[in-house]
Amino acid sequence: MSSNNSNLNITTDSKILKSSTIPTLISGPCSAESEEQMLQTARGLINDHRVHIFRAGIWKPRTRPGLFEGVGRVGLEWLRTVKQETGLPTAVEVANAQHVEEALEYGVDILWVGARTTVNPFSVQEVADALQGVDIPVLVKNPVNPDIQLWLGALERLNRAGITDLGLIHRGFSTPNNKPYRNHPKWETIQQIRSLAPGIPLFCDPSHIAGRRDLLETVSQQALHLGVDGLMIESHINPDVALSDASQQVTPEGLTKLLNALDLDHEHVASPEQLQDLRSLIDRLDHDLINLLFLRSDVSKRIGEYKRANALDIFQAGRWKELVEDRVRLANEVGVDEGFIRAILDAIHQHSIGVQNEVINAAATSPKKEAIK
């Protein structure tokens, strides 16, 4: 696929990331721990022909020092052995120039930039500079915080260094309330990034969104419904003893079960168990909506107090027109029906005016405080 990307102004030529069968599946351990662990996991994975690429973390960016920070260079040797034995192309995360140099030295096929690196333009630039003149596919995970421009900026930096085989990985975002996920999927991001970076393959990393095995199926299926091109799912020959992210990794057999349960062609009808998950998701989203509506109405009340004190009209036609135009633009970008959003905004506006009327009426009818003698 070759495209001249208008929004981003980057040139892409995606080869390895688009497999003939959709989606492209990348799997392997969160961290390389030993040659045996890598080989056993890879041997398990090749029993399932749907797995296209073997991944492993060699250098692990950890929140606090003292945790397992990856095996480093020796892991690249194990990765090379995996490739020789199984024929699977290999992928590792790189975060600085040294990682890039070592990964290239050991013939790694695909690199990815992790969420904690994408947040830092200096680091991304260092990786990009180290890749100058190298022809290798690079995937970019979203930054930890929900900042799409930062994500696109990383793509641009790599592209300017000559990397055209680019892809994106959606791994969820850190938000004030991620529950029940480890990282909030903010699914609307998928449409946003698709419209801003058309033609760039988009992967989903359900392992980092879910953070737990039992949510992997729901998250993976949701991502497939939204049309992602591939999935990156962590697997480990014995997840319970994994040195990092034990609760989100599956065994190779577990991965096969998961893939069997998914509709990889996006036409999946939910199972009874998934219906339960989907209903929990609806519960959570409705709760979020109600909390947000409460906050909005409280803000409107404070604006009402300001209007009362400054003798302003409650209805502000100009402000409302701008607000509706902005929200409709977002709805169209994200792919939410415009009529639906207009109806909701109408109801919100009416309620907001009602809240402010109450503020003003309450002030008009409340007895004046007695003057202090």
Ligand SMILES: O=C(O)C(=O)C[C@]1(C(=O)O)C=C[C@@H](O)C=C1
């Ligand atoms: O911006 C204001 O002045 C508000 O009172 C807020 C608000 C709203 O709910 O968004 C409510 C009434 C106005 O017609 C415009 C907007």
